[in-house]
Amino acid sequence: MADPWESTMDHAVAIARKAGEVVRDALRGDRMVTTKSSAVDLVTQTDQKVEQLIIQSVKEKFPTHRFIGEESVAAGESCILSDSPTWIIDPIDGTTNFVHTHLTVTSTLDLQVEFGVVYSCIEDKMFTARRGRGAFCNGEPLQVSQQKAVEQAIVATEFGSDRDPEVVDKIFQSLRNVLCLPVHGVRGAGSAAMNMCLVASGCVEAYYEIGVHVWDVAAASLIVSEAGGVLMDVEGGEVDLMSRRIIAANSKTVAERLVKTIVAFSPPRDDAAPSDRCEDSTHLSARKV
Ligand SMILES: O=P([O-])([O-])O[C@@H]1[C@@H](O)[C@H](O)[C@@H](O)[C@H](O)[C@@H]1O
Ligand SMILES: [Mg+2]
Numbered sequence: 001m002a003d004p005w006e007s008t009m010d011h012a013v014a015i016a017r018k019a020g021e022v023v024r025d026a027l028r029g030d031r032m033v034t035t036k037s038s039a040v041d042l043v044t045q046t047d048q049k050v051e052q053l054i055i056q057s058v059k060e061k062f063p064t065h066r067f068i069g070e071e072s073v074a075a076g077e078s079c080i081l082s083d084s085p086t087w088i089i090d091p092i093d094g095t096t097n098f099v100h101t102h103l104t105v106t107s108t109l110d111l112q113v114e115f116g117v118v119y120s121c122i123e124d125k126m127f128t129a130r131r132g133r134g135a136f137c138n139g140e141p142l143q144v145s146q147q148k149a150v151e152q153a154i155v156a157t158e159f160g161s162d163r164d165p166e167v168v169d170k171i172f173q174s175l176r177n178v179l180c181l182p183v184h185g186v187r188g189a190g191s192a193a194m195n196m197c198l199v200a201s202g203c204v205e206a207y208y209e210i211g212v213h214v215w216d217v218a219a220a221s222l223i224v225s226e227a228g229g230v231l232m233d234v235e236g237g238e239v240d241l242m243s244r245r246i247i248a249a250n251s252k253t254v255a256e257r258l259v260k261t262i263v264a265f266s267p268p269r270d271d272a273a274p275s276d277r278c279e280d281s282t283h284l285s286a287r288k289v
């Protein structure tokens, strides 16, 4: 049966590839860095340029579609899912890597519940998933790891950009608990989306993080699910993409072991009123890197 969203997803893949070209070009030049919710929550002109490139390109083809973009929300736009087709965009997932010319940088585009696209532009890896039709990397099918013993697993996580000592303590308590399960290792790509694509690819057994945003994980969530993986809230139960908490695992068994291990807390939700969000976009002085 013909897929009504096929041409839309093709456009998403094309614009993700174009975004990757812009990011690769920017890596060869100077990057002006400013900050958002903390001194280590970085953003560059390239993040903003790529987000506008994506949004303008989609608006021209699909004028009724809505958007949740990381940098648009940072500038004060709402972060509310509507009944209209809504694109959830992270123009650069891994901005800190981008600023430090580190390797893993992705751009993510998700059209809520229909398809997800994550493009890792340095590696030229295009991760895609269409609801009910599988997950792929450069056209090759993806399948999560079959390892169900967490003691034989590699787990990915990130430390986020909140440096409140009480939050950092909870993050480290979880990390210590996970390491002492024990697990074979803990890894972090510097990009939530890339960590989740590693789960979908069977490279690591699970990823968890408290403090991510909906734009970090929306596209890759569908890629994990379509690769046979499981999404769960850190306290168990269904994941809520606006809650800023997620476990993406190869199996329910591994996900449930992590639920028992992680020290849970609840950051301000992405769909909270702007005044209740911790991201108050305090743009400190720009610096060139
Ligand atoms: O800001 P960004 O590079 O798009 O996204 C990043 C996420 O991919 C990562 O998981 C998180 O720990 C960082 O704090 C940051 O949010
Ligand atoms: Mg991100």
Ligand SMILES: [Mg+2]
Pocket: 047, 070, 090, 091, 092, 093, 094, 095
């Ligand atoms: Mg980003």
